[in-house]
Amino acid sequence: MTEHFAPVVRGSGPGLLLAHGAGGSVHANFGPILDDLAQTHTVVGRDYPVADRPSLDGLADALVQTAVDAGVERFTILGYSLGTAVAVRAVTRHPERVTGLVLTAGFARPSNQMRLALAVWRELLDLGNEELLAKYVTFAGVGGQFLNALTPRELEEAVAGVVVPDGTAELVDLVASVDTTAELGRVTVPTRVIGTRQDVLVPIDVQRDLAEGIPGAEYVEIASGHSMQAEARDEWLARIREFRH
Numbered sequence: 001m002t003e004h005f006a007p008v009v010r011g012s013g014p015g016l017l018l019a020h021g022a023g024g025s026v027h028a029n030f031g032p033i034l035d036d037l038a039q040t041h042t043v044v045g046r047d048y049p050v051a052d053r054p055s056l057d058g059l060a061d062a063l064v065q066t067a068v069d070a071g072v073e074r075f076t077i078l079g080y081s082l083g084t085a086v087a088v089r090a091v092t093r094h095p096e097r098v099t100g101l102v103l104t105a106g107f108a109r110p111s112n113q114m115r116l117a118l119a120v121w122r123e124l125l126d127l128g129n130e131e132l133l134a135k136y137v138t139f140a141g142v143g144g145q146f147l148n149a150l151t152p153r154e155l156e157e158a159v160a161g162v163v164v165p166d167g168t169a170e171l172v173d174l175v176a177s178v179d180t181t182a183e184l185g186r187v188t189v190p191t192r193v194i195g196t197r198q199d200v201l202v203p204i205d206v207q208r209d210l211a212e213g214i215p216g217a218e219y220v221e222i223a224s225g226h227s228m229q230a231e232a233r234d235e236w237l238a239r240i241r242e243f244r245h
Contacts, residue, residue, distance in 0.1 A: 007046040007066050011038025014099075015075030017067045018045030019059075019083030019090070021105075022171035023121075023137065023164065029080050032229045033237045037078075040241075044070050050167035054174050060090035064097055076100035078240065081202065081226065082171060084210065088180045091187055100245040101191040101214075104236065105199055105226050107206045108213055109179040117201055118176045125169045134162035143198030143225025184213035190245035194236065195221040196228050218243075 008018070008026050016037060020029040026045035030037075037043045046066045048059050063086060067075050076099055079087035084106025091098040110118065117140055124133040138147070138159050150158060193211035197204050204221070211219040220239050224232035 007044065007070060008034070009070045010034060010043045011041055013041045015067060015072035016041035016043045017063060017072070017075045017077045017090075018043065019063055019077055019079040019086040020045070020047070021081030021083055022175050023141075023168050024080070025165055028163065028165075029083075029229060030078070032233050033240070036237055037240070041076075042070075042072055044072050044075070047165070048167065048171065051170060054167070054170055056085055056089040056174070056178065056180070057093065059086045060093055064090055064094045067097070073097065074099050076102060076243075076245070078102045078104075079106060080104045081106065082175050082178070085175075085178045085180050088183055088187060091189055092183045095188075098189055100189050100243065101187065102194065102240055102243050103191065103210065104194040104228065105196045105202050105207065106193060106210050107178070107202050108181045108184055108210050110176060111203060111206050113203055114201070114206065115176060118172055122169060122172050122176075125164070125172065130164075131159075133164065134159045137162050137164075140201045141226045143196070143200070143223075143227075143231055145198060145223070146225060146227075146231040181213060184210070185215060187214045187217075190243075191217040192239070192243045193217050193219045194239045195219065196224045196226060197221045198223060198225045201226045 018030050025047045044067045077087040084103040191214050195207040211217045222232050222235045228236045
């Protein structure tokens with residue numbers, strides 16, 4: 001594994017470690033709420049290291065080490081999409097470090113619907129047609145209500161604004177292979193699962209299954225697709241802040 005981007009460390013207070021999604025980054029996935037989170041927590045995050053064959057173990061260990069290196073010995077993990085699986089793996093590998101989980105748009109293993117969506121995403125990455133890839137990512141990543149409310153100009157800008165980080169193809173492959181179902185019953189820390197009700201990429205029934213598999217997990221939903229950072233930023237932040245443990 002090689003270094004990608006430098007760690008993010010902001011704020012003060014209890015530790016909060018950020019685990020981002022497969023096609024994103026700390027700033028892309030959490031940027032809209034970073035300053036708000038830093039008002040009450042020491043927020044730590046880093047983009048996943050780029051690797052030919054990333055693993056959940058490797059991502060979880062690297063993320064936990066980032067927090068420890070920043071002087072944050074114990075922390076809640078805020079996971080998004082692939083980051084929810086990374087968070088579950090982190091708490092089972094480093095139970096002495098993790099005090100809670102907040103999981104958004106998450107899954108324990110991909111459904112057949114997800115596998116087909118991932119296969120198309122991966123083939124488009126290989127094809128190298130950036131415009132077509134951006135259209136697909138916008139379609140799959142944004143809820144229908146939000147997407148259909150955009151003006152033609154706003155839709156064009158949304159597609160043009162799609163950024164594909166280095167290592168995305170390998171992380172998409174990792175998503176297709178994820179299976180943390182056997183670990184969910186071993187999660188003993190307080191957990192809140194935030195479902196994104198209009199999600200195309202990670203269907204809501206998959207997210208509900210994740211919550212049901214974790215003993216005692218709280219479950220709430222927001223009216224959003226997979227990109228709740230843009231679609232329902234304030235509601236997402238409120239659901240995060242409600243978590244008490």
